[in-house]
Amino acid sequence: MLGHGAEAGAPGDLGGAAGNSDDPGGAAGDPGGERAGSGGGSSDPLDAATRATRSLQGLSTELTARVPQLLEAMRSVGTGLELHSTLDRICLTAAELAEARYAAIGVVDEEGKGLSDFVTYGVDDQTARLIGRRPDGHRGLLGALIHDPVPVRLADLTSDPRFAGFPPGHPPMRTFLGVPIRVQGEIFGNLYLAEKRDGGEFNDYDLHMVRVLATEAGIAIGNARLYEAARQRERWIDGSVAVTTALLSGGDADDALAVVAEQARRLAEAAVGMVLLPAKEGGLEIVAEASDEPMGWLGRVISPESPIVAELLSGESVFIADTATDPRVTTELAARFGPSMMLPLQSGGRVLGALATPRGRGARQFSEAERTLATQFASQAALALIMAEAQRDRERLAVYEDRDRIARDLHDLVIQRLFATGMMLEGAQRRSLVPAVQDGVGKAVDELDVTIQEIRTAIFALQQGPAEAPSGLRTRVLREINMAAVPLGFTPGHRFVGPVDSVVGELTGKNLIAALREALSNAFRHAAATRIDVVVDATVRLPDGSEGVRLTVADDGVGIQPGGRRSGLRNLARRAESLGGSSACGPGIGEDGQGTTVRWEAPH
Numbered sequence: 148m149l150g151h152g153a154e155a156g157a158p159g160d161l162g163g164a165a166g167n168s169d170d171p172g173g174a175a176g177d178p179g180g181e182r183a184g185s186g187g188g189s190s191d192p193l194d195a196a197t198r199a200t201r202s203l204q205g206l207s208t209e210l211t212a213r214v215p216q217l218l219e220a221m222r223s224v225g226t227g228l229e230l231h232s233t234l235d236r237i238c239l240t241a242a243e244l245a246e247a248r249y250a251a252i253g254v255v256d257e258e259g260k261g262l263s264d265f266v267t268y269g270v271d272d273q274t275a276r277l278i279g280r281r282p283d284g285h286r287g288l289l290g291a292l293i294h295d296p297v298p299v300r301l302a303d304l305t306s307d308p309r310f311a312g313f314p315p316g317h318p319p320m321r322t323f324l325g326v327p328i329r330v331q332g333e334i335f336g337n338l339y340l341a342e343k344r345d346g347g348e349f350n351d352y353d354l355h356m357v358r359v360l361a362t363e364a365g366i367a368i369g370n371a372r373l374y375e376a377a378r379q380r381e382r383w384i385d386g387s388v389a390v391t392t393a394l395l396s397g398g399d400a401d402d403a404l405a406v407v408a409e410q411a412r413r414l415a416e417a418a419v420g421m422v423l424l425p426a427k428e429g430g431l432e433i434v435a436e437a438s439d440e441p442m443g444w445l446g447r448v449i450s451p452e453s454p455i456v457a458e459l460l461s462g463e464s465v466f467i468a469d470t471a472t473d474p475r476v477t478t479e480l481a482a483r484f485g486p487s488m489m490l491p492l493q494s495g496g497r498v499l500g501a502l503a504t505p506r507g508r509g510a511r512q513f514s515e516a517e518r519t520l521a522t523q524f525a526s527q528a529a530l531a532l533i534m535a536e537a538q539r540d541r542e543r544l545a546v547y548e549d550r551d552r553i554a555r556d557l558h559d560l561v562i563q564r565l566f567a568t569g570m571m572l573e574g575a576q577r578r579s580l581v582p583a584v585q586d587g588v589g590k591a592v593d594e595l596d597v598t599i600q601e602i603r604t605a606i607f608a609l610q611q612g613p614a615e616a617p618s619g620l621r622t623r624v625l626r627e628i629n630m631a632a633v634p635l636g637f638t639p640g641h642r643f644v645g646p647v648d649s650v651v652g653e654l655t656g657k658n659l660i661a662a663l664r665e666a667l668s669n670a671f672r673h674a675a676a677t678r679i680d681v682v683v684d685a686t687v688r689l690p691d692g693s694e695g696v697r698l699t700v701a702d703d704g705v706g707i708q709p710g711g712r713r714s715g716l717r718n719l720a721r722r723a724e725s726l727g728g729s730s731a732c733g734p735g736i737g738e739d740g741q742g743t744t745v746r747w748e749a750p751h
Contacts, residue, residue: 230371237364238268245353248342255293255336261285263511277316292337296327302348324349326361330369383520386410387527394535404435407528412437417504424500431456443727446654453477459501465489470505486512488521492529499529557602569595619648620656631667645685651696655749658722659698662747665719666700674704693750701744703737723749
């Protein structure tokens with residue numbers, strides 16, 4: 148179909164099979180002295196243009212009169228550098244030059260077996276929707292011109308033996324003219340024209356004019372492709388810089404991986420960008436995703452039995468033409484996707500994970516240049532991941548060394564002095580004869596005992612290494628509460644509902660702890676609270692009916708001030724939404740609802 152979608156051999160091709168073996172532009176009646184099916188000969192575009200232009204000499208006054216129009220068309224085609232707008236301009240200019248109702252350019256794919264793009268002129272959006280899919284050039288006239296790129300001129304394409312009919316909604320087409328477009332001697336695609344406006348046929352003059360225009364179009368397309376390739380490389384380089392900066396900034400690791408996924412999705416023009424890391428039980432786990440709307444796939448594990456996982460973990464890139472139908476793809480997520488790139492994140496022979504960038508169903512295939520640039524991007528991201536990991540190890544070591552020093556100072560200096568002060572106060576209490584003084588000193592001694600216990604709890608937390616970290620969610624929540632008690636000056640209350648340790652998964656538990664830490668930090672830094680209650684409920688039912696866990700942190704502080712910062716609350720919401728949950732704030736537990744209550748919930 149010239150207008151939009153179908154193709155030869157199937158209802159809807161530009162003539163489905165139009166491509167008459169009868170070539171009216173052949174040897175007889177060819178004013179240029181060159182067979183219409185010759186393809187032009189020289190691989191030099193400038194030489195071809197010169198020869199094509201010279202062939203106009205000595206022709207009729209009718210053709211001579213159209214030369215200024217041809218020159219203006221050539222000038223129009225050569226303006227601009229953006230590839231797709233150049234193709235649109237070529238279609239428009241060719242249609243005007245040959246007085247055709249419809250025009251199209253079929254871009255041949257890298258394998259030379261079909262069409263990777265199809266740009267049209269003359270078909271409105273409503274008609275295009277009725278026609279449906281664009282042709283792929285595997286059959287019919289479009290396929291014939293791909294495999295035998297010569298000029299073709301038909302008085303009635305529907306009488307051609309390869310014609311297979313038009314799809315519903317396709318505009319009627321009879322007269323047809325097709326000319327190959329070469330870029331630096333290689334076939335780029337074909338320019339198609341249909342339906343002469345005056346109802347007549349395309350003549351020899353139209354053929355010559357369009358051939359000259361196609362030669363100029365090849366030059367313009369070559370320039371546009373070079374410009375587009377340079378811009379594309381620049382975008383991927385900028386994306387690599389953004390990823391490296393995010394990974395080495397020292398921020399949250401999950402946020403940095405989200406930047407990797409988002410940059411990959413944007414640069415690859417994909418529907419989704421995903422970062423997958425090796426799972427504890429084997430296979431690859433989706434740890435970051437980027438899409439126009441939340442997909443809720445975080446934490447899903449691709450089975451180690453998948454052949455694609457085996458290829459990725461061995462350092463091999465996987466390029467899929469159609470994810471929905473590829474037998475190697477075993478996950479239910481595949482049904483909505485078409486072309487896909489799955490690239491190992493590897494550096495120095497070490498595979499850290501994988502990067503996936505699937506496009507939507509019916510989207511164009513990834514070009515060789517895109518595959519190369521994406522592979523380089525994945526290697527750069529992997530190197531940045533290794534550097535960020537080394538940087539975090541150094542920072543973690545420095546933190547542990549500092550914790551050890553603080554713990555020693557607290558134990559050797561602070562606790563000893565507090566203990567000595569308590570002994571002195573107890574002595575003063577025994578010597579005092581005033582009951583009120585004895586009671587006051589006794590309370591002070593009790594407060595010192597509590598303080599010593601809190602400091603010892605803090606020392607225990609400081610001395611605890613990552614290998615000693617408790618695995619149970621309940622224990623981790625208690626640890627966060629005890630650590631927060633030191634800067635708060637009091638221990639927040641806590642309550643657990645349901646089998647917290649057994650039903651809450653590792654990914655949800657990790658994000659719940661991060662949310663708890665954020666909420667307690669906000670209460671300490673901004674709320675000036677004197678009371679905080681923490682509740683972890685593993686028996687809640689989420690709005691969508693699924694089972695989940697809810698974290699509630701309520702205080703009696705000053706509440707959320709108008710115009711104050713909201714970055715902490717946004718972090719809480721983002722973590723919940725990435726898991727398919729939500730986060731909200733409400734009144735606190737002070738008098739008349741003073742303070743703030745944070746509710747954070749997500750599926751188990």
